[in-house]
Structure formats: C-alpha cells, structure tokens
Amino acid sequence: MKLSKGFIPTLKEVPTEAVIPSHVLMIRSGMVRQVSAGIYSFLPLGYKVIKKITEIIREEMNAIGGQEFHLPALNPIEIWEETGRVEAFGDTLFHIKNRDYVLAPTHEEIMTFHARGVLKSYKDLPQIWYQIQTKFRNEPRPRSGVIRGRQFLMKDAYTFDVDTDALDISYELHDKAYRKIFDRCGINYFVVGASSGAMGGSKSEEFMVKSDAGEDTVAYCESCGYAANIEVAESVVDGAVRHYESKEVYEIHTPNVKSIDELCEFLKIDEEETAKSRIYIHDGNPVLILMQGNNEVNESKLEGILGGTVRPGHKEELKDITGADAGSIGPVGFKYRILADIKLKDANNLYSGANKNDYHIGGIDLKRDVPSVEYFDLRVIETGEKCARCGNSLEVFKAIELGHIFKLGTKYSESLGANYLDEDGKAHPIVMGSYGIGVERVLACYLEQNYDDNGIIWDNNLAPYQFHLMGLNMKVDEIIDACGKIYNDLTAKGFEVLFDDRNNVQAGFKFNDADLLGMPVQIIVGGKGLKENSVEVKVRRTGERMKVSLDNLYEELEKLV
RNA sequence: CGGGGCGUAGCGUAGUCCGGUUAGCGCGCCUGCUUUGGGAGCAGGAGGUCGCAGGUUCGAAUCCUGCCGCCCCGACCA
Incomplete structure (x- = not known):
C-alpha cells in the first residue's frame, strides 16, 4: 500500500475523548474513528488488523472441528421470549421500534433454533458451531474505546453434546484453542475461574488481561497461577491472637470517634485490636457483619453465605436497629444475627462500638460476650496476602475480560426443545457449551501491552504490514x-x-x-x-x-x- | 440512573468568572517559491450557525432556563 494513496489519517495530537493508551493509539494511528458513544468505524488499517485476528481465531476454531456460521443480527423477539431472556437482558437488549425484532446481543437462541429438530440423534453429536459477527448491546455506559461498546465483534461458539462427560471434552478443546489463539496474538493473559452470571450454566473460565482499563478485579498468584475474581478470591491470613487472659468489658467515652482509624488514634491501639461493624439487610432482617480493623466486607461472599441478595443498611435505619448511628455500632448486645470474618475467630480483648453514640467498648471476648457469632470468610482480599494454594504473595488488580468459556448445560435446549434420541430411543435435551471472544478487545489488549512513547509496536502475527x-x-x-x-x-x-x-x-x-x-x-x-x-x-x-x-x-x- | 468535567474551524485550544472591535492561537488544509535523514522556511489564502432551542439586554461564545452530545468515577456488565 502506498501511503500517498492510502487512507491512513494519523494524528499528531491526542484526541480529548481518548484516555487509555490503546484507545489513543487506535485513533492516532488511523485505525478507528468514533461515530457515537460506544460505536466505532474501523478504517482500513484497523480493519486489516481485525481480519488478522479473526483469521487466527478461525484457524484455531476450525482446527478443533468448528464450523463457521453467518447468522442474522435481527432476531424475532418471540425466540428470546421463549428462553426468558427478554426480561433477563432488560434494557441491555436493543428493541426494533417498527417490527417485533431485537438486535441480537449473543446467539444462544439462534444456534439452538438451528440445532432443534436437526440434531436428532446421538449420532449427530458432537457439534461445534461458531460465528464471528457483530453483537448489539445497549450498554448504559460505553467506555475505554472499543473495550466496551454498544456494537462489537464477537466470536462465539456453541457446542452440542450428548452428556456432561462429552461436554467436558468440548470444553477442554476450547480451553486449549483459546490459549493457542491468545498466544498467537502475542497477548499476555491469564485464566480465571468465574461465575457465569446471567448466561446460566455451571463451570466457566475467563481469559483475562491485566489492565487498569479493566472492569473486573482479580487476585492472581504469579508463582502458581491461582487466579480468581475478587468476588470469590480467597487467601490465607493469620487469625487474630487470643490473649491468655480476657479483660472485663468496659465502656469508653469516645466523642466524635467514627472510623476505625480515629478509634486507633484516640486509644493508641492497633487496627488488629478493633472490630468494625457493618449492618446489612437480608430478606428484610438486619445482620451485623463484624470485620477486623478496616477489612472490607465482600458482599458477593456474603450473598453466597446468606443466599439471595443483601444491601447495606441505610443510615436512617441504623439507630432503630442498633441504638446508635454508624461509627458506634458493635456486636455486644446486638439483637439480631451476627456474622464475623474468620480472621476474628475467638478473638478477645477487642475494641468495638457500644451501640450508644460516642461510646465504644473494650475488652470484648467474642467467645464470652457474643456467643451467637458465626464465622465465615467475608473479607475482600488485598495485594500481598498469601495465596491459598501455594502460600506465595497474591496480587490484586484490574483486568479486561478477553474471552469466556462456559458449560451451559441444558438451559437453552430445554427451553427451546432441542432434544436428541439416545441409543435406546430415549429423548434427552442436548448438553451445550458457549464460548466467546471479544475481537476488538484482543486488539485493544494487544495495544495496551505493546507500545512505547512513539507509538505502536506490532509483532508479525497481527501487524497490518510486515x-x-x-x-x-x-x-x-x-x-x-x-x-x-x-x-x-x-x-x-x-x-x-x-x-x-x-x-x-x-x-x-x-x-x-x-x-x-x-x-x-x-x-x-x-x-x-x-x-x-x-x-x-x-x-x-x-x-x-x-x-x-x-x-x-x-x-x-x-x-x- | 447518581456524581464530576467538557462542547469555540478537520484536530488541539484561548476567550466565558466580570456581556461591548472583524472570535484569537498552534497543527493540519489550498497556492507559489525554497527545503529534503528525526514532525521544514518564507509569502499569500480558504475554513466558524461559538452543541441546539428559548430568554434577559441597546448588545450574548460570555448571563438565565430547558434540551442534546461526549468523556471520567460509581451503579450495571450477558
């Protein structure tokens, strides 16, 4: 390509709307231009890279027996109603105004529609079907350039198997294929076990790239590879020391002392000697959560323990529940359920709120004074804590989700009636898997990892030109x-x-x-x-x-x- | 949807608080001459409904009201 004739509009100055490096570089190098929030045009240079990425994906998908489809973005709304996902997606699903269509945000429904009635026998299985196409999601807040857009390219694959053992094989094939894809793209990534959210189904893994522009927070162990979403991440921590002798409970006047830091300063004590109380509401009932010092409550873990959802108590409710405002709440004499972080197990000589404004109490022995307390792992873990698997230091950071593989199970085959007959002529729902890759994210993540002060640094595999x-x-x-x-x-x-x-x-x-x-x-x-x-x-x-x-x-x- | 910021030529911006020449500057663009190994020089030139709509005023980029758009933080995130 001769530059004198090509359309590669480079920019010397940094556009104001771009903040993260990959976004700046894509605009400055003339790869993309923004049309509206979360909507981008790929110019010739950028599209050339997109084609390199999709070709790598295609080769690796075909290598595991994948067959490429081309599916409609316009879907009849009825099929989405059959799986209950019009409601599940809510406002994220784009609706067409003048006909009963939706713009597909993903393609489980359509793929299952094609499987239904066609994959009729166990002899027809397994199948790996995929597509690389544009998806539409009405994101409330698009951000970080092409990383979260309202319209984006996704490779999504679906597998159809006779049972969960067969699904395991399909899942493993994708796991290996994804590693090859991201390796070939030259991306430094790691794999995280995750919850599968509204997609439904059981096991899933996320392929992540460390980045401040990421929307997920993960804990990662460099030495053993342990990686987990912060929502579920665990670490090994030292429990509180139990002193040989428990002091008597005594009240301390602590005017205007609200935070743990203020309490430590006021009493000249260590954070480890204090217990912070947070009130949550679960099923309409207050629950007191006791954490050591300034440790944060991990609401995802809390919801996992209690079942259902929780919300922090409103400021106005706290006094009715505890007798005090935030800053003076404590476990002693609390009338409802009390959960404490495992780090506080059987601790004594603790300081906490007195449930009376401007008062704290010392000498608390959880065993003696809060006998109903239940202990669970409730902490948000932090950088530097020990890996639960190997004991080395964990790092907590933001990450971008590049790809996600799920074991879907039979959610869609059941709701859409995609069944096959086994060797005995008995009908079963097809067991499915779903596997996605954000194509633009591959590009953005590559750029986040490969640039210097002067611009982009391409490797041969993705370079638009050698x-x-x-x-x-x-x-x-x-x-x-x-x-x-x-x-x-x-x-x-x-x-x-x-x-x-x-x-x-x-x-x-x-x-x-x-x-x-x-x-x-x-x-x-x-x-x-x-x-x-x-x-x-x-x-x-x-x-x-x-x-x-x-x-x-x-x-x-x-x-x- | 909550909080914050921004909207002036293709891009980056000054001016807005405190209303008053023809809205200024840099880059880019056009013409000519010169220059040609780290974002050239000189001369000339084009390009603006100051986001939109109302209002206040003799007079509005500037003040007031409403709306729209974009970015960031949060909520949300299949």
Whole structure:
C-alpha cells in the first residue's frame, strides 16, 4: 500500500475523548474513528488488523472441528421470549421500534433454533458451531474505546453434546484453542475461574488481561497461577491472637470517634485490636457483619453465605436497629444475627462500638460476650496476602475480560426443545457449551501491552504490514527507483509492505509516522545510503538499526520476519 | 440512573468568572517559491450557525432556563 494513496489519517495530537493508551493509539494511528458513544468505524488499517485476528481465531476454531456460521443480527423477539431472556437482558437488549425484532446481543437462541429438530440423534453429536459477527448491546455506559461498546465483534461458539462427560471434552478443546489463539496474538493473559452470571450454566473460565482499563478485579498468584475474581478470591491470613487472659468489658467515652482509624488514634491501639461493624439487610432482617480493623466486607461472599441478595443498611435505619448511628455500632448486645470474618475467630480483648453514640467498648471476648457469632470468610482480599494454594504473595488488580468459556448445560435446549434420541430411543435435551471472544478487545489488549512513547509496536502475527518502506526524498530519481524496486520485489515475495512514498513530507515526519504505526521492520531509503549501495533497516521493537547492502537486503529482511 | 468535567474551524485550544472591535492561537488544509535523514522556511489564502432551542439586554461564545452530545468515577456488565 502506498501511503500517498492510502487512507491512513494519523494524528499528531491526542484526541480529548481518548484516555487509555490503546484507545489513543487506535485513533492516532488511523485505525478507528468514533461515530457515537460506544460505536466505532474501523478504517482500513484497523480493519486489516481485525481480519488478522479473526483469521487466527478461525484457524484455531476450525482446527478443533468448528464450523463457521453467518447468522442474522435481527432476531424475532418471540425466540428470546421463549428462553426468558427478554426480561433477563432488560434494557441491555436493543428493541426494533417498527417490527417485533431485537438486535441480537449473543446467539444462544439462534444456534439452538438451528440445532432443534436437526440434531436428532446421538449420532449427530458432537457439534461445534461458531460465528464471528457483530453483537448489539445497549450498554448504559460505553467506555475505554472499543473495550466496551454498544456494537462489537464477537466470536462465539456453541457446542452440542450428548452428556456432561462429552461436554467436558468440548470444553477442554476450547480451553486449549483459546490459549493457542491468545498466544498467537502475542497477548499476555491469564485464566480465571468465574461465575457465569446471567448466561446460566455451571463451570466457566475467563481469559483475562491485566489492565487498569479493566472492569473486573482479580487476585492472581504469579508463582502458581491461582487466579480468581475478587468476588470469590480467597487467601490465607493469620487469625487474630487470643490473649491468655480476657479483660472485663468496659465502656469508653469516645466523642466524635467514627472510623476505625480515629478509634486507633484516640486509644493508641492497633487496627488488629478493633472490630468494625457493618449492618446489612437480608430478606428484610438486619445482620451485623463484624470485620477486623478496616477489612472490607465482600458482599458477593456474603450473598453466597446468606443466599439471595443483601444491601447495606441505610443510615436512617441504623439507630432503630442498633441504638446508635454508624461509627458506634458493635456486636455486644446486638439483637439480631451476627456474622464475623474468620480472621476474628475467638478473638478477645477487642475494641468495638457500644451501640450508644460516642461510646465504644473494650475488652470484648467474642467467645464470652457474643456467643451467637458465626464465622465465615467475608473479607475482600488485598495485594500481598498469601495465596491459598501455594502460600506465595497474591496480587490484586484490574483486568479486561478477553474471552469466556462456559458449560451451559441444558438451559437453552430445554427451553427451546432441542432434544436428541439416545441409543435406546430415549429423548434427552442436548448438553451445550458457549464460548466467546471479544475481537476488538484482543486488539485493544494487544495495544495496551505493546507500545512505547512513539507509538505502536506490532509483532508479525497481527501487524497490518510486515514492512514499512520509507523513501526519504521522493523527488530524487535514485531514491524513487530504489524504493520502487524494493516495494515490487517484497510484494512479489508475498509480503505486505506499507510504502511511504509521499513526496511532500519531510524525513522526520516519515520517521515519526513509521514509529507511530509500528510495523515490525522499517526500511529506510535515503541518498547517503544509496551512494554506498545500502539502505537502513530498523527493528521497531528494539530500535536496533543496521546498514544493509542492497545485494543481500531480502535475505536480511526475511531473517527479521 | 447518581456524581464530576467538557462542547469555540478537520484536530488541539484561548476567550466565558466580570456581556461591548472583524472570535484569537498552534497543527493540519489550498497556492507559489525554497527545503529534503528525526514532525521544514518564507509569502499569500480558504475554513466558524461559538452543541441546539428559548430568554434577559441597546448588545450574548460570555448571563438565565430547558434540551442534546461526549468523556471520567460509581451503579450495571450477558
């Protein structure tokens, strides 16, 4: 592609709407332009990368026996009503105004529709069906460029099996295929066991990339690979020390002391000696949650223990429930259910609220003074705590979900009546799996991990072009001729070459554009070098430059890609 | 949906508090000449309903009201 004729609108300045590196780079390099919130056009350069990514996905999906479909984005609403997902998706589902259609946010329904009545025998199974197409979701808040959009490309695959053992095989195939896909894309990722949410079903794994732009928080152990969503992550922590002797309970006047920090400061004690109380409402009943010091309550864990949902008590309710306002609440004398974090197990000589404003009490012995207390793992874990599996240090950080694989089970086959007959002629619902990859997210995550101050750094697998050829002064015949020959030769050899043949921009301009666009290898043709029958070759990632004779240029270049 | 910020030429912005020339600057764009290995120089030029709609005023980018859009934090996230 000759830059003088191509549409690759690079930008020197950083657009105000872009905040994260991948978004900035996509706009500056002319890969995408925003049309509306969460809606992007891919320009030729960006679309070229998208095609590289989808081709890698295609190859790996086909390698495990996947068959590619092309499905409609417009779906009759009835089929979504059959699975109850019009309600489940709620406002996230786009509805067409002048006909009873919805814009598909995913394709379980349509794939199952095609399986129903066609996959009739156990002999027809297993099947792996996939598609790489645009999905539509009315996100309340699109963000981070293409990472969360209202319209986005997704590879989604569905497997159809006779039973859960067979599903295990399909699931494992996808697990391996996903690792190959992300490895080939050059992405540094990790795998997290997760809850499958509204998709329904049992086991699932998320393929994640560490990033501040991420929307999930995960705990990760570098040494053993343990990774878990913060909602369920566990760690090994030292319990509170139980002193040999329990003091008597005594009341302390603590005017204006509300927080644990203020309490520690006021009494000159350690955080570990205090217990913080939080009131939650579960099924209309108050529950007191007791945490050590400033440890945060993990509401997901709490909901898992209590069943159903919880909400923090409103400020106004607290006094009726406890007799005190927030800041003076404690477990002693509390009339309802009390749960305490496992870290506080059998602790004594604790300080906590007195359920009387401006008073705390000391000398609390949970065994003696709060006999009804129940202990559970209730903490939000933090960086530096010990891995529950190997004991090394855990890191807690934000991450982007790149892909997700689920064991769906029979939710959709049952609601849509997709059954097969077994060897005995008995009907069973087909056992399904569902496997997604956010295609734009692969691109965004790659960029988040591969750039420097000057711009993008492509690896060969995703690079839109392998070579970036620059003629420094395209008004000099020798340079024009040399560049033309190199361009034609490399193109004939099957390489993709971006040729900066512009005759109206300065050399410096070309260098900077080349670094911004980030092709793996730059070939710089200038007057000085040509006099010595040579050109300069620069490796984008390392910045290494070498003078290469025209006589062995192609051999040298082929070594680099 | 709650909180915060922003909207002035293709891009980035000044001016807005405290109303008053022809709305300024940089980049980009067009013409000509020069320049050509790290975002060129000189000269000339085009490009704006100051997000939209009302209102106040002799006069509004600037003040008031309503709406729209975009970004960030939170909620939500299949």
